[in-house]
Amino acid sequence: MPIRTLVIGAYGNFGRIICRHLDCMPEVQLVIAGRNGASLAKLAEQLTDSERWCGDAMADGFAEALRALRIDWVIHTGGPFQGQPYHVAEACIEAGANYCDLADCRAFVSGIAQLDERARKAGVALLSGCSSVPSLSSAILDEQRQRFSHIETIEHGITSSAKMPGLSTIEGVLAYAGRPIPQWRNGHPCTVDGWLGLQLRHLPGLGWRLLNNVDVPDMAIFPARYGAASVAFKAGSGLMAGGLANAALALLVKLGPVRDPLPWARRLYRLGVRVEHWGDGKSAMYLDVRGRDENGQPLRLHAQVTALDDKGPEIPSCAAVALIAKVADGYRPQPGARPCVGEISVAEYLAAIDAPDKIRYSLDYRHG
CATH class of the missing domain: 3.30.360.10 (Dihydrodipicolinate Reductase; domain 2)
Incomplete structure (x- = not known):
């Protein structure tokens, strides 16, 4: 079964790079997400095979959307993360979907640990700071x-x-x-x-x-x-x-x-x-x-x-690509909420960039 992967902020600077890489992976079924329907449609025209979800991932009802779409992984690129609440990660726990984000904010990445117990009970991995x-x-x-x-x-x-x-x-x-x-x-x-x-x-x-x-x-x-x-x-x-x-x-x-x-x-x-x-x-x-x-x-x-x-933007973007490629090859991160360290090797990172x-x-x- 393909890994159904939803990218929040898919038409943003980093989101486009991630989507372009995932679109080339036969093991992945890509779902592009954002609040601007026209931007999503334009991005979809540039991709080989993708689904679309137009809405606000920070709003109520996102967990239900993830369940309806049968999402396995969420990649959150929708910064800035400074001061952002953990609504997306919490929706992933509720929906049973794994999660990673591109946050580079110290407080946000460290604070994800407050969801560790809930993530473990739900059997999902929440990995923050999946970036350079x-x-x-x-x-x-x-x-x-x-x-x-x-x-x-x-x-x-x-x-x-x-x-x-x-x-x-x-x-x-x-x-x-x-x-x-x-x-x-x-x-x-x-x-x-x-x-x-x-x-x-x-x-x-x-x-x-x-x-x-x-x-x-x-x-x-x-x-x-x-x-x-x-x-x-x-x-x-x-x-x-x-x-x-x-x-x-x-x-x-x-x-x-x-x-x-x-x-x-x-x-x-x-x-x-x-x-x-x-x-x-x-x-x-x-x-x-x-x-x-x-x-x-x-x-x-x-x-x-x-x-x-x-x-240069390939480097922060492709940590998430490397992680999904590793999952497609059989890797299963331990359930829990933590910073994204020790999950990806340098070789896996560079292979994901593929340049x-x-x-x-x-x-x-x-x-x-």
Whole structure:
């Protein structure tokens, strides 16, 4: 029997990518979902075989719709997830459907655990953060941690191409501009200012990129999972002007002249769309890990996933694709509600993207 998979926000930036991949999988029966019937119809014309459900997944009655459609898996791409309730996940529990989302909000991904007992009783898996972070970042660390006797610091981040993601993504990540976000330093919690803390970092194949402090689920997951005393995350645009604009907004929020960053996030989004053609199309996720090898000697790892030709959005999108492909091959995640870590290997992730000429994965170990 095909895996009946419903994608919420199917015509959005990430949803379209997921649908395009799932449409090519004979083991999957795709159901595209959203609130705009015209957009759903337009997307359906671009797909080989799909069903449509037009409605609000956050409204009452979604569980009944899932049962009527006989849905096995729900992929929730409808951000921003900052402050979003768990209505979709709760409907999945009620309908007996498995669930994953593309959330990159620390509170949302960590908070999914409040549904763990209910999900276990219902026999369904609820996996939050099925995206670059924490799914891919943790997959890389899980596979390389055996080289370390002890991990001391993890510094990682994402630098995108200049091509703009969806507006909801921009609204979500700029919601905490200028506001304190928790990180870890030397075994103790600390706070840094969102979208400040500018840093120039040189990345192989990309050159110099400007990065800012960003909040991600990894900050809550990695200290306990890997025993690292210091964990930090930064992100930035392919155009340095974008990083400076985000920092300027953050500073205005911190100092007080701007109280609500969301209207400015929309303005920055429109400006970014106008200038995105100036970018080089390159993006990357990197991890710098420091610790000790089995002999107690200092060891450093630099891992990097690089995307060319504006293929960066494939990386956050294809965690869900890799998960469904694995399920189609017989994998059954344990019932319960948790962050999506330890579910997908790096090889499975890259196979789902299926663009070896556009997506490159590199590892560099050095002693000292």
